[in-house]
Amino acid sequence: xxxxxxxxxxxxxxxxxxxxxxxxxxxxxxxxxxxxxxxxxxxxxxxxxxxxxxxxxxxxxxxxxxxxxxxxxxxxxxxxxxxxxxxxxxxxxxxxxxxxxxxxxxxxxxxxxxxxxxxxxxxxxxxxxxxxxxxxxxxxxxxxxxxxxxxxxxxxxxxxxxxxxxxxxxxxxxxxxxxxxxxxxxxxxxxxxxxxxxxxxxxxxxxxxxxxxxxxxxxxxxxxxxxxxxxxxxxxxxxxxxxxxxxxxxxxxxxxxxxxxxxxxxxxxxxxxxxxxxxxxxxxxxxxxxxxx
Amino acid sequence: xxxxxxxxxxxxxxxxxxxxxxxxxxxxxxxxxxxxxxxxxxxxxxxxxxxxxxxxxxxxxxxxxxxxxxxxxxxxxxxxxxxxxxxxxxxxxxxxxxxxxxxxxxxxxxxxxxxxxxxxxxxxxxxxxxxxxxxxxxxxxxxxxxxxxxxxxxxxxxxxxxxxxxxxxxxxxxxxxxxxxxxxxxxxxxxxxxxxxxxxxxxxxxxxxxxxxxxxxxxxxxxxxxxxxxxxxxxxxxxxxxxxxxxxxxxxxxxxxxxxxxxxxxxxxxxxxxxxxxxxxxxxxxxxxxxxxxxxxxxxxxxxxxxxxxxxxxxxxxxxxxxxxxxxxxxxxxxxxxxxxxxxxxxxxxxxxxxxxxxxxxxxxxxxxxxxxxxxxxxxxxxxxxxxxxxxxxxxxxxxxxxxxxxxxxxxxxxxxxxxxxxxxxxxxxxxxxxxxxxxxxxxxxxxxxxxxxxxxxxxxxxxxxxxxxxxxxxxxxxxxxxxxxxxxxxxxxxxxxxxxxxxxxxxxxxxxxxxxxxxxxxxxxxxxxxxxxxx
Numbered sequence: 001x002x003x004x005x006x007x008x009x010x011x012x013x014x015x016x017x018x019x020x021x022x023x024x025x026x027x028x029x030x031x032x033x034x035x036x037x038x039x040x041x042x043x044x045x046x047x048x049x050x051x052x053x054x055x056x057x058x059x060x061x062x063x064x065x066x067x068x069x070x071x072x073x074x075x076x077x078x079x080x081x082x083x084x085x086x087x088x089x090x091x092x093x094x095x096x097x098x099x100x101x102x103x104x105x106x107x108x109x110x111x112x113x114x115x116x117x118x119x120x121x122x123x124x125x126x127x128x129x130x131x132x133x134x135x136x137x138x139x140x141x142x143x144x145x146x147x148x149x150x151x152x153x154x155x156x157x158x159x160x161x162x163x164x165x166x167x168x169x170x171x172x173x174x175x176x177x178x179x180x181x182x183x184x185x186x187x188x189x190x191x192x193x194x195x196x197x198x199x200x201x202x203x204x205x206x207x208x209x210x211x212x213x214x215x216x217x218x219x220x221x222x223x224x225x226x227x228x229x230x231x232x233x234x235x236x237x238x239x240x241x242x243x244x245x246x247x248x249x250x251x252x253x254x255x256x257x258x259x260x261x262x263x264x265x266x267x268x269x270x271x272x273x274x275x276x277x278x279x280x281x282x283x284x285x286x287x288x289x290x291x292x293x
Numbered sequence: 294x295x296x297x298x299x300x301x302x303x304x305x306x307x308x309x310x311x312x313x314x315x316x317x318x319x320x321x322x323x324x325x326x327x328x329x330x331x332x333x334x335x336x337x338x339x340x341x342x343x344x345x346x347x348x349x350x351x352x353x354x355x356x357x358x359x360x361x362x363x364x365x366x367x368x369x370x371x372x373x374x375x376x377x378x379x380x381x382x383x384x385x386x387x388x389x390x391x392x393x394x395x396x397x398x399x400x401x402x403x404x405x406x407x408x409x410x411x412x413x414x415x416x417x418x419x420x421x422x423x424x425x426x427x428x429x430x431x432x433x434x435x436x437x438x439x440x441x442x443x444x445x446x447x448x449x450x451x452x453x454x455x456x457x458x459x460x461x462x463x464x465x466x467x468x469x470x471x472x473x474x475x476x477x478x479x480x481x482x483x484x485x486x487x488x489x490x491x492x493x494x495x496x497x498x499x500x501x502x503x504x505x506x507x508x509x510x511x512x513x514x515x516x517x518x519x520x521x522x523x524x525x526x527x528x529x530x531x532x533x534x535x536x537x538x539x540x541x542x543x544x545x546x547x548x549x550x551x552x553x554x555x556x557x558x559x560x561x562x563x564x565x566x567x568x569x570x571x572x573x574x575x576x577x578x579x580x581x582x583x584x585x586x587x588x589x590x591x592x593x594x595x596x597x598x599x600x601x602x603x604x605x606x607x608x609x610x611x612x613x614x615x616x617x618x619x620x621x622x623x624x625x626x627x628x629x630x631x632x633x634x635x636x637x638x639x640x641x642x643x644x645x646x647x648x649x650x651x652x653x654x655x656x657x658x659x660x661x662x663x664x665x666x667x668x669x670x671x672x673x674x675x676x677x678x679x680x681x682x683x684x685x686x687x688x689x690x691x692x693x694x695x696x697x698x699x700x701x702x703x704x705x706x707x708x709x710x711x712x713x714x715x716x717x718x719x720x721x722x723x724x725x726x727x728x729x730x731x732x733x734x735x736x737x738x739x740x741x742x743x744x745x746x747x748x749x750x751x752x753x754x755x756x757x758x759x760x761x762x763x764x765x766x767x768x769x770x771x772x773x774x775x776x777x778x779x780x781x782x783x784x785x786x787x788x789x790x791x792x793x794x795x796x797x798x799x800x801x802x803x804x805x806x807x808x809x810x811x812x813x814x815x816x817x818x819x820x821x822x823x824x825x826x827x828x829x
Binding site for chain 1 (some may be wrong): 737739740805810813814817818820
């Protein structure tokens with residue numbers, strides 16, 4: 001059900017697809033008690049994670065669960081409860097589909113005329129930001145890293161379609177190119193409690209380089225990517241996020257595998273642009289406390 | 294003070310317009326006279342005031358808002374003012390200025406000037422008598438709204454103003470009233486810390502008490518002795534002991550006739566708290582516990598019968614201990630165990646009951662790790678931690694803090710306990726903690742602080758000097774092979790021994806704080822404080 005959804009609409013982030021699936025499941029669910037409902041939902045989330053082990057799916061799922069479990073406290077009658085849950089689920093979906101444009105609106109003002117931007121791999125949010133900046137009649141050039149192992153050539157094509165001058169650089173050339181660029185913008189697969197981010201492998205290097213050159217390092221992420229993790233270092237990121245779902249199932253010794261994501265600590269990030277506003281890394285934890293507590 | 298004329302100038306213009314609206318008329322002479330008066334008063338204030346600088350600043354801004362006659366009235370040296378002159382101002386807006394302080398005790402040099410002022414004021418009064426109906430009554434009226442509009446003047450706590458004789462005198466008077474002996478400082482204090490108390494363990498406060506003590510409950514006396522001799526040490530242990538002692542006090546308490554339990558019990562507790570403070574300065578956790586108890590007591594409805602009220606209080610205290618200490622420890626262990634992985638080498642410092650609890654639980658959940666215990670003189674608390682961990686079967690290494698940079702490359706995580714977490718994210722803990730955090734940061738080792746939320750306090754501190762505790766300097770003497778070094782340190786006039794108890798770690802060195810509410814970065818402490826205050 002979910003895989004078909006994801007393939008149907010490449011514009012939709014995986015978390016949204018996951019939430020849509022959960023909503024569908026909720027509509028079709030037959031359980032009699034709230035506890036049973038929650039159990040079924042957690043099972044579905046686990047199955048979704050098995051299919052696509054990205055951080056975003058996990059965070060989206062958890063948020064959805066949180067969002068609807070609060071309603072269970074208000075309405076004792078199950079059928080009414082379900083109706084309210086479905087309504088709220090739809091509302092949630094609508095809100096997060098708008099979040100990307102909200103982020104773009106906040107961020108594109110930080111791109112000045114004549115700026116040189118460095119970005120990493122292919123992120124739909126960053127694309128949206130650059131789109132709105134271009135629509136604002138700003139002239140800028142973009143450097144995109146090649147981002148092996150699954151190269152992000154598609155990002156370069158999309159930018160070319162928008163008539164933005166693009167250069168693809170090697171991952172190893174980030175230090176070389178850093179003195180030319182003015183700012184770095186990346187997306188995020190997950191934003192963790194400390195204010196750091198989990199993103200495609202190579203982001204940490206980019207952040208360290210930009211810090212060494214004193215260039216601002218901006219992160220754009222929607223609020224449903226906030227996840228309740230607190231990694232202390234690269235090793236502390238749970239294994240189930242580091243590798244693709246198929247790899248996790250197939251391979252026995254994960255030490256041989258290359259991780260797909262890395263963790264960037266908050267000290268290297270200048271600002272985060274989210275649909276909740278422009279936040280400093282330390283404010284992320286405040287927002288999370290408000291969301292979850 | 295030359296520039297004080299300037300704020301008066303434009304201020305006067307405002308005042309003129311305002312007073313015109315209020316129907317008063319001012320002559321140029323009066324304005325000049327008042328400007329001169331203000332200058333005099335400001336000079337007096339600077340001389341008189343202990344907290345001189347802060348107050349003149351406060352003066353400068355509100356002065357310009359005041360209509361000229363006002364500052365004359367309720368300023369310094371009110372004793373010199375004749376009663377009717379203290380009034381005439383029906384403009385409560387200029388309040389903040391006046392109500393400020395506890396006027397300092399009468400100052401002799403100012404009296405002559407004050408008399409001159411009084412004359413001038415008397416003249417103004419006669420001038421304005423017709424225009425202002427019932428000036429004396431309005432004076433009383435204005436006094437009330439003035440005090441209401443007073444901004445909260447934050448006073449420095451007395452225990453960090455030991456080098457100020459006025460504060461010490463005030464404290465002595467207060468203790469006399471409560472019939473508690475004053476503990477005297479011992480030995481030469483290092484000049485940087487001369488604003489703190491330094492007591493000797495050989496002279497406990499209890500020796501100065503009469504037996505049986507009529508003022509202080511015996512369990513409190515026992516507790517005070519335990520604190521001052523170091524028998525009960527450690528933030529959690531002290532708070533729990535305090536709460537148990539208070540439970541005993543409540544059990545033995547009987548309401549005197551014509552008194553209400555809610556008010557009388559709180560008053561009874563005040564001398565106990567002063568006594569405990571004299572034995573050993575209160576910790577932040579104890580302060581929070583006391584605040585909670587006082588709140589609970591004052592919330593007892595007056596119709597409540599004594600037995601009922603007492604049982605209610607006892608259950609409240611039990612619940613506080615259960616929730617904030619015991620269950621919090623369980624919750625913190627649960628979060629902390631997630632952070633301990635197999636093969637970890639964990640460094641701990643000193644003895645923190647919470648960190649020990651976490652390690653024992655993790656070991657029971659069969660995590661494979663080993664512990665390095667870092668210890669420091671003179672308390673050597675690490676030995677207690679070592680003993681308890683080894684008893685459980687955890688493999689440990691023991692080093693002194695001087696070997697820290699040698700041992701750190703082996704370490705994968707550092708777990709620290711905290712005495713208190715301050716509102717700006719700084720961690721106050723046993724002296725040596727900030728050193729460990731600093732060196733761990735340079736080796737890129739993650740530092741985790743474990744702290745229950747009841748230890749969060751509203752205080753802000755950026756250094757370890759301003760508020761600390763000085764322990765007995767004689768502890769630094771060490772006897773080896775029959776010889777005691779530093780035995781006659783008191784005889785050497787240029788030698789001072791410093792035995793600090795706490796230090797303050799900035800939030801940049803701490804990676805993660807584990808509390809019973811979850812894992813938060815150090816910078817989010819004020820958010821938790823805010824959320825907690827909303828709950829309460």
